[in-house]
Amino acid sequence: MPKTGSKSIGKDAATSDALFIADYLPYLLAHASHLISGQFHDHLRARGISVSTWRLLATLSDGDGMTVGELARIGLYNQPTTTKIIDRLEEAGLVERRQDEKDRRKAFVFITAEGRAMVDDLLGAAKAHEARVTASYTPEEMVTLKRVLRTLISRLEDDA
Structure with a gap:
């Protein structure tokens, strides 16, 4: 468990009034995300795949034909960064842009067969990683x- 001075930030630390950070929700969420994501990001790096490629292809695997704005929001990037990532993915043949037939100023991004093959393999690895990380939790706890x-995400997005 990570240590702060001589005090552990973990399950026992949450009962301590002495550690603000041990019970501060933004920190707990960020710390958990960092630990879980870091493990899978190591797997991606070992395969020569960037986190940005993974995020956008995984997002498109759930909802093909998305706008840059939708991809930016779900992929957790700003629009200029998302556009640059899409440019790279398009050059690699992993995605393609298609103009909206009704509004030529609007484009949708679609995953290609090559992109789908890459992400399908990664989705299996991601699901296996999630299963390892959550193995000690009951199915009910995970639900x-x-x-x-x-719910937290939805409420925060509604407030934004």
Whole structure:
């Protein structure tokens, strides 16, 4: 468990009034995300795949034909960064842009067969990673955790 001075930031630390950070939700979420994501990001790097490629291809695997704005929001990047990532992915043959037939100023991004093959392989690895990370939790705990996180995200997006 990570240490701060001589005090551990973990399950026992949450009961301590002495550690603000041990019970501060933004820190707990960021720390958990950093630990979980870092493990999978190591897997991606070992395969020569960037985190940005993974995020956008995984996003498109769930909802092909998205605008740059939609991809930016879901992929957790700003629009200029997302556009640059899409440019690289398009050059690599992993995605393609198609103009909206009704509004030529609007384009949609689609995953190609090559992109789909890459992401399908990665989705299996991501699911296996999630299973390893959550193996000590009951299915009910995982349903609750994910429901609470989705609700938190939805409420925060509504407030934005």
